[in-house]
Amino acid sequence: MDEDGMDRVFAQLTEDSAELYLYALRTHGIDEASAARDLGMTPMAVRAAIEPLLGLRLLRRSDTSGDLHPVRPDIAAAELAAPLEERIRAQTQRLGQLRDQVLSLLPAYEEHRSEQVESWPVDRFRDAKDVRSLLRVMAAECREEVVTVQPGGARDPQVLTDALPRDIAMLDRGVRMRVLYQHTARGDMGTRAYVSKLVERGAEVRTTAQIAERLIVFDGGTAFLPDRDSASKSPGATVVRDPVVVKYLLRLFEQTWQEAVIFDVSNVGYQDTVKDLRLSILRLMARGLSDESVARRMGMALRTCRRHIAAITQELGAVSRFQAGVLAQQRGFLGAVGDPMSAAAVPESPTGT
Known part of the structure; x- marks a missing residue:
């Protein structure tokens, strides 16, 4: 049957x-x-x-x-189970044979790749499925530390569900895990539940106001960067193994990590980061970004972003976005001219491109 x-x-x-x-x-x-x-x-x-x-x-x-x-x-x-069990045994045997056939070529592949790494230590993967498969392999092989930077607010629940067993397995092996989110991720219950489970096993999770792009680094030697090909609906990845480039990316991460705020899952929402969040919004406003661009940079909904902008202009006593920027500069909120965080030092087009 x-x-x-x-x-x-x-x-x-x-x-x-x-x-x-x-x-x-x-x-x-x-x-x-x-x-x-x-x-x-x-x-x-x-x-x-x-x-x-x-x-x-x-x-x-x-x-x-x-x-x-x-x-x-x-x-x-x-009597019912016997034919099913026999079928399972046959399929398991067949699966093992297929796996052995495919893996028999792994030594040749690794030897070839090791010869290429020094001359061309960058791989591009345009298919998101290939990226996910490689991430699973790297996570299984990781032994020391994994560093993750995730822009945006709430994470996709399915992505978190798929990632949780893999991440817990790394933590249980003693791998150090550091994760950096944007402040707005604190307001999502699914993300908070995921973070809570990781922190229980020793992961370190912090948040900051702005994150430029996604980054994952395994054992300080392999970095995954998004490869957003406009022809593809889902982004691929560029995998970098060049030690100079990977160390540079890690130095940038460390700078942001030191200034980031610990993700305290016991505090609901992101009220303890509102000051930092609104200061970042104010700086983006002063650089001429539209409400839509500011919301995208901050990883929040447009309506939420506009509520913050309204609160900022009210607190400054301004009647317009332009006046809010002037008052903020006069009061020293945007940094002095020449400061890396000042509007004059970081020009950007009104569309955020």
Whole structure:
């Protein structure tokens, strides 16, 4: 019996079938007419109740008389399971053979790649599926530290569900894990639950106001950067192994990490980071970015961003975005001219491109 057939039998197993099986145990067999009379069922109902019992091997017809007799449930279960178990064993054996065939070429691949790394230590993967597969491999091989930078606010629940077992496995192996989010991720319950489980196992998670782009670095030697090809709906990745470039990326990470705020999952929302968040919004406003661009940079909804902008202009006593920028500069909120954080030092187009 195939799995669909078994599902159909289980779906039809009713109280009448169970009662008829108990009746068969008491009478050591079933005579349909007697069963209908004794159980107060119609002959049609008796026949309907018999069918699933036959399908589940709980009833068996005598080869000589054709009478129905009850079968021990453990024997019936063994008869049902035997063909499925044999099929599973065959599939498992086939899977092992396929895996061995494919992995037999791994030494040649690794030797070839090791020769190429020094001359061309960058790989581009345009297919997101290839990226996810490589990330799983790197996570399984990681032994010392993984660094992750995730821009935007709330994370995709499915992404978090898929990542959690992999991340927990790394932490349980003693891998140090540092994760950097934007402040707005604090307001998402799914992200908070995910972070809580990681922190329980020793991960370090912090947030900052702005993050330029996604970054993942394994063991200080392999960095994943997004490769956003406009022709592809889902971004691929550029994998960098050049030690100079990877160390540079890690230095940039360390600078942001030191200024970031610990993600305290016991505090709901991001009220403890509002001052930093609004200062970043103010700086983006002063650089001429639209509300949409500011919201995208801050990883928040446009409506939420506009509420913050309204609160900022009100606190400054301004009547317009322009006046808010002037007042903020006069009060020293944007840094002095020449300061890396000042509007004059970081020019940007009004569209944020």
